[in-house]
Amino acid sequence: MTFLFPNYQRKPIELVSGKGCMVTDQSGKQYLDLTSGIGVSSLGHQHPLLTKALKQQVDKIWHTSNLYTNSLQEAVAEKLANHKDYVAFFCNSGTEANEAALKLAKKATGRNKILSFHQSFHGRTYGAMSLTGQSSIQQGFGEMLGEVAYFPFNDIEEIADNLNQEVAAVIVELIQGESGIHVAYKGWIKELYKLCKKQGILFIVDEVQTGIGRTGSLFAYEQYDIEPDIITSAKALANGLPLGAMLGKQSLAQTFSPGSHGSTFGGNPLALSVACQVLDLVQTPEIQENIQQRSLQFFNGLQQISSKKIIDIRGKGLMIGIELTDSLVLTQVMNQLEKHGVLTLRAGKNVLRLLPPLTISQAEVAKALEIIEEVLAG
Ligand SMILES: Cc1ncc(COP(=O)(O)O)c(C=O)c1O
Known part of the structure; x- marks a missing residue:
């Protein structure tokens, strides 16, 4: 039972x-x-500095809501931006970070189509599941978002003809994790990024699995000579406490005007106190x-x-x-x-x-x- x-x-x-x-x-x-x-537990279990940070925050305050100023969110957002012009939205998981990215991309561009890749994985909620290029994940759950199309990974030919001004964004993992550790070729990503820029298509990199030091740099995109318009992160960000983040270029900030998106728990002080230490340690x-x-x-x-x-x-x-x-x-x-x-x-x-x-x-x-x-x- x-x-x-x-x-x-x-x-x-x-x-x-x-x-x-x-x-x-x-x-x-x-x-x-x-x-x-x-x-997730990328700095190991019971890392003394992370345990200390969490214990200190437990004794201060657990939850404040997003109705109030939050200096911990500011600090973690600055560390995630890593000297580049990104602003952050905090949530609780990878799938939520991708939902936020989907909404931001559509609203910012006023376009509807999203291009993704075969064998990708972006999460289990409806939007993120629709972005996921694996029928086995979607099976039995009815209609997916109709505006998502999938293309072969590491192949520029087929997708190139579809990069036009109806497309809001392309979303890609730089290493497809769930489907078998498929590494994106640098030349392919650079070409794809260049073609997206030409058509005003936002370039979203899902760094939920590849981020926070996993591939050798804070984010894997740093090894590809690109600066994505949107980056999503979660998993190792707070070493086991639920925390997700969507980073977007400063130029996209006003798209998420007050009331346009939100999360009750997103960016809570407990997870953020740990994330602050995680980001210092991995660097x-x-x-x-x-x-x-x-x-x-x-x-x-x-x-x-x-x-x-x-x-x-x-x-x-x-x-x-x-x-x-x-x-x-x-x-x-x-x-x-x-x-x-x-x-x-x-x-x-x-x-x-x-x-x-x-x-x-x-x-x-x-x-x-x-x-x-x-x-x-x-
Ligand atoms: C690349 C990628 N995106 C999104 C997700 C979904 O993250 P979560 O399970 O935190 O919703 C995962 C989880 O494995 C992932 O690997």
């Missing part, structure tokens, strides 16, 4: 505590966490260096594994995908890894996805590689 909807396929383990990159289940078994709670030279070094260690180590089960290895920073022969093999590999005390994620049908905390140590990566090799060789 359960009192829950069965919409998640849950494992029978319950994680009851965590410290750094290690988590412990109800039986006391320890695991190396290569999931970060699907790219420190120590964490930046760790992401670079551990990424190299992972990719070098994985490339040296000789296994017939591996088809491809791809990703950036600490967003890593290992494509395996098929989905059954992936299930077996994940179960074996779990048995050996390593938690991993699935992406698409057959990709083993690793999103370890950005604070993972050299010894922990070495241990992870040793176990992954043993399992893949077997």
